[in-house]
Each structure stands twice: as structure tokens, then as C-alpha cells.
Amino acid sequence: MSRPAGREPRRLTRWWRRRSLRARLTVIAATAIAVSVFVAFQVASELLGWELQDTAENQLRADSRVLATNAQRAGLAQLQLPPYPGSGRLVRVILPDGSTRTPAGQPALPPVSEHAGRVAQGASADLMESNDSDEDGYLIYTLRAGDGAVQVAHVADDSPINQFGFGMLLIGLLCVVGGTLVGRTVARTGLAPIDRLTAAAVRVAHTRDLDADIPDEGGGEIRRLIQSINDMLAALRDSRRAQRLLAEDAAHELKTPLTSLRLNVELLIRLDRRGTLDSALPAESRTRLLNDLGAQVAELSTLAAELTDLARGDVSDESTELLDLADVVVAAATRARSHVPDIEVALDVTSVWMSGRPAALQRAVLNLIDNAGKWSPADQPVQVRLRAEGASAVLEVDDAGPGIDAADVPRVFDRFYRADSARALPGSGLGLSIVQRVVDAHGGRATVARSARGGALLRVDLPAAVR
Known part of the structure; x- marks a missing residue:
């Protein structure tokens, strides 16, 4: 039963993902070195082969010119061919009638090829050809001489390349082993800050000690990661x-x-x-x-x-939207009147668009109006003004009450803070703190001052939308 074609790659991917980062780096380093050695071996082998062949061809050409010069002086039929010494170059003379002469004791060369015969007939000046057989391969150079041609051959010897390849194989194996060791060392050294960072994070998780900052060490990405975790x-x-x-x-x-x-x-x-x-x-x-x-x-x-x-x-999970803050203020004033019918709210608002969370903003405005309503006399309304001022939406809520003491101003927006004069009034001391948080979340600023009527003037500046 055959397996689906895509199962093996997925299994290999899952296996790879289960390996540790140290193991991955080691495998990557060893593989990179192995591929580099293999590519280097292939390139070096090709270059060595080309160099050996070029050297052999140049030698054959030089020997052929010497032999052709002697043949022209003595004649092809009378040219002296010393006995074959047992190794080295191979020589053959092609006569005008197509017959050949070779030194005594010399191994037989392959038959004269058709192209070499054409050189002997004067159709071409020279010819470099190779002959690969099951036993020996020959590199044969044919040069026109007199009415025939001379040939000098060289037995193709792959032993230098084979020896070079064997040496490169040993070097490659050593490089792979060394690369594996180097990869493990590099992975261990490079990941040491990560290991210490992990240990520190585990220690913080076990001890719940958030005051233990992780030492800043390493550089680049490691330092940024440690700084992010410390933040x-x-x-x-x-x-x-x-x-x-x-x-x-x-x-x-x-x-x-x-x-x-x-x-x-x-x-x-x-x-x-x-x-x-x-x-x-x-x-x-x-x-x-x-x-x-x-x-x-x-x-x-x-x-x-x-x-x-x-x-x-946070403010809430409410999404931010483009809204008219005037609608939010009017809705908050309506809610304030329904909650406390005794509160009279005087509105003076203009349309100002901004990007914000409508429910959170309405809660903040409602808290401002409720706070002002606690202090305003029954015959004095809470004045709410909204206008655009430069790139800001300015909201002002003031009352005609006794105002805020200078000593209390810095803590007006603190949680649960209530001035001595306000302790007898209803409230939790959280209303203005919620206002501050909503304003901060919208990138604004809340301040307190004395109004022209002698009471408190709470001002909120929020960034307006560019339209």
C-alpha cells in the first residue's frame, strides 16, 4: 500500500520543528560545510581536469612539431622511430597511401580516424581528438607533415584526479566533523544568553518575584529581547x-x-x-x-x-470611532438630568469631531457634571461649554460653588481622594479619577481652576480630528 505523496514532507517538517534550536543550528552548520566542501570539490576537480588536459595537449603539440620537422627532413618513410621505451608518449606516422608506421614494441593505438585521415590528405592542418575505450583512453594529436601526417598520443590518466578526489573526500569528512563540533560550540555560545534568559523567566514565574530584573547582556537582538522582557x-x-x-x-x-x-x-x-x-x-x-x-x-x-x-x-473594550463630541456631551447632560432632577445644566456646545470611544467619553462627561452638581447652589446651573480651540476639543464644566482649595488641587484626580469639605457629601471619590483615566486614554489633559463665578472650573483638552 503506497503512502500519500505529501505525507513524508509533512512528517519531516514536524520532526524538524520538534528539534531544539541548538540541534537545528548544529545540523545547519554541518550541512552548510558539507555542501560547501562538495561544491568546492566539484569545482576544483573540474579545474584540475582542465589544467591537466591543457598541459597534455600543449605537450602533444610540442612533440608533434618536433616529429613533423624531422619527418620533413628525412621523409615519412625514412624517419627513424626509436623503439618504445615502455612508457611515455606514443608515436605513429601516417604515410600518403594511408598505411602507418609505429616504433617497435609500442602498444597498438586505435585505428586512424576519418578526421585524422583527412589531415593526412591535406584537408586540415591538425586535429586534437580523444579516444575513450573500456581499457585505456587516448588523447591523440594529428599534425600534417609532408605528404602525410604524424600522430603523438598520450594515455589518459585519471589517477591524479582520483587521488585529488580521495584527498578532498577525507578533508570533507574532517570538515563536516569539525563543522558539527563548531556548530555545537557556536550554538551553545550564541544561545547561552537565551538559556540564561529562559532560566531567569522560569525563576520569575516560579517565585512570582517581579522585582528581579534580568541582567542586560549580549548585544543586538538579545539585548533588545532582554530589554523588552524587563519592560x-x-x-x-x-x-x-x-x-x-x-x-x-x-x-x-x-x-x-x-x-x-x-x-x-x-x-x-x-x-x-x-x-x-x-x-x-x-x-x-x-x-x-x-x-x-x-x-x-x-x-x-x-x-x-x-x-x-x-x-x-483600561478604558474598555469599546472600539474607537469618529464621533461628534457635542453629541456625547448632550447625551451625558440628559443622563445627569434624569439621575438628579435638581441639577440644572446649561449647555453651550459646538460641533467638534474627534476619534474616541463614545461610551467612555460620555461616562467622563457625566462624572464631571455630577461632581459640579454636588457643589452648585440650587439656583445656579452647571455650565457646560464645548468648543474647538486650535487642534483640540476643549470641554469646560464649572459651578458656582465654593471652589477648590489650593491645597486640594494637586490631588483632585486621585482615586478615593475627597477634600475635607466634601466628606459629608455623597460620592466615592472615584468620579474624577475615572475622568482622568478616560482623558489619558484619549491622549488629552484634564486640569482644574477657579471659574469666573467663584466655583471650580474643570477643563478637558482632547485632540480633535483633522477633517
Whole structure:
């Protein structure tokens, strides 16, 4: 049963991917050296063969000219041909009638070829040809001499090339072995920073110690990788620190309303069990207590919602889109009026387009209006203004309240921070912190100042879209 044609390449690919990087580098280095040696052997063999053949041809031409000169002086039939010495060149004289003369004791050469016969007949001046047989190969040079021709032959000897090839084979094997060792050494040395980086990352994962920076070593890509991981650890440290602070602040802020809520509920339960609820708490006091409980529950709900919003660590998963900030401000003002009917909001907005997250921006504007509504007198509206100023969208929310003390200005946007004068008012101290985070996420800036009416002026600058 035959296997599918594509299965073997896929299996080889899976096997290769399962190898370690060190093993891959070793195999690549050994393969590169082996291929280089093979290519070098092929090129060197060809060059050596060409050089040996060129040398042999030049020697045959020189010997043929000497023999032809002697033949012209003495005549082809009378030319003295010394006995064959047992090795070296082979000689043959082609007479005008096509017969041949050879030295005594010389091995027989291949028959005179048709082209060599044409040289003897004067059709061509010379001819270099090779004859490869099963036993011996000959390189034969034919030169016109007198009325015939002379031939000088050389037995083709491949032994130098074979010896050279054998030597190159041994050298190649040694190079492959050496290349494998060098590849392993290079891989071990080159990957040593990676190994230390891996060990450091594993140590951080096991100990959960984000304060242990990985030593900066190596260069180029290794250094950039280490710096990236250290930056990631720093970001994780900041995130963990922020989460810890958020949890500590949340626990502190939840403690007071939960304690008050628990005491009030326990009081109601205790009086109800004794059957003295009506006598101990007149209707007016009971109504006031229940209103306080409702306000505390609402405050806890708001705090829980704002804590959830802050704990997510980013603005939201909401996508960014091109929007008219005026629509966002109008929608936020409408929500503020529905939440607290007593708040009067005076709008003075112009259309300003920007790229942002509409829900997050609306939440930030709503928090600004709610914050201003806590301080504005009942007969003074919260003024909300939106205009384009250069390349920015400028949003201003001001109230006619007492304003913000100079000592409190630097901490207005801190989480859970509430000025002494604001502790009696409802709120969690997270509203302006959420505003700051939304503004930062949109590349803007939030500031606080005193308004012309004597209250607080909260200003937000956001980058406007280029239209």
C-alpha cells in the first residue's frame, strides 16, 4: 500500500520543528560545510581536469612539431622511430597511401580516424581528438607533415584526479566533523544568553518575584529581547502595585459605609425581635433611618460600579470611532438630568469631531457634571461649554460653588481622594479619577481652576480630528 505523496514532507517538517534550536543550528552548520566542501570539490576537480588536459595537449603539440620537422627532413618513410621505451608518449606516422608506421614494441593505438585521415590528405592542418575505450583512453594529436601526417598520443590518466578526489573526500569528512563540533560550540555560545534568559523567566514565574530584573547582556537582538522582557516586568510591577493600592483603598473606603449599614440593620433587627420597633423608633425616625439605609446602599452600588470600572485597567473594550463630541456631551447632560432632577445644566456646545470611544467619553462627561452638581447652589446651573480651540476639543464644566482649595488641587484626580469639605457629601471619590483615566486614554489633559463665578472650573483638552 503506497503512502500519500505529501505525507513524508509533512512528517519531516514536524520532526524538524520538534528539534531544539541548538540541534537545528548544529545540523545547519554541518550541512552548510558539507555542501560547501562538495561544491568546492566539484569545482576544483573540474579545474584540475582542465589544467591537466591543457598541459597534455600543449605537450602533444610540442612533440608533434618536433616529429613533423624531422619527418620533413628525412621523409615519412625514412624517419627513424626509436623503439618504445615502455612508457611515455606514443608515436605513429601516417604515410600518403594511408598505411602507418609505429616504433617497435609500442602498444597498438586505435585505428586512424576519418578526421585524422583527412589531415593526412591535406584537408586540415591538425586535429586534437580523444579516444575513450573500456581499457585505456587516448588523447591523440594529428599534425600534417609532408605528404602525410604524424600522430603523438598520450594515455589518459585519471589517477591524479582520483587521488585529488580521495584527498578532498577525507578533508570533507574532517570538515563536516569539525563543522558539527563548531556548530555545537557556536550554538551553545550564541544561545547561552537565551538559556540564561529562559532560566531567569522560569525563576520569575516560579517565585512570582517581579522585582528581579534580568541582567542586560549580549548585544543586538538579545539585548533588545532582554530589554523588552524587563519592560514587560516593569509594566507588570506597576499593574500589581496599582491593583494592590486599589484593593487597599477600596477596603478602606468600603469599611465606613458597610459599618454604618451593618449597625443600622442590626438596630432594626434587634428592635424588631424585642417587639419594640414601633415604640423605640417613631415613624419619623424610622423613615429617616430607612432613607439613610437606602442612601448607603445606593452609595455602595455606585462605589462597586466605579471600582469595577477602575479594576479593568483600561478604558474598555469599546472600539474607537469618529464621533461628534457635542453629541456625547448632550447625551451625558440628559443622563445627569434624569439621575438628579435638581441639577440644572446649561449647555453651550459646538460641533467638534474627534476619534474616541463614545461610551467612555460620555461616562467622563457625566462624572464631571455630577461632581459640579454636588457643589452648585440650587439656583445656579452647571455650565457646560464645548468648543474647538486650535487642534483640540476643549470641554469646560464649572459651578458656582465654593471652589477648590489650593491645597486640594494637586490631588483632585486621585482615586478615593475627597477634600475635607466634601466628606459629608455623597460620592466615592472615584468620579474624577475615572475622568482622568478616560482623558489619558484619549491622549488629552484634564486640569482644574477657579471659574469666573467663584466655583471650580474643570477643563478637558482632547485632540480633535483633522477633517
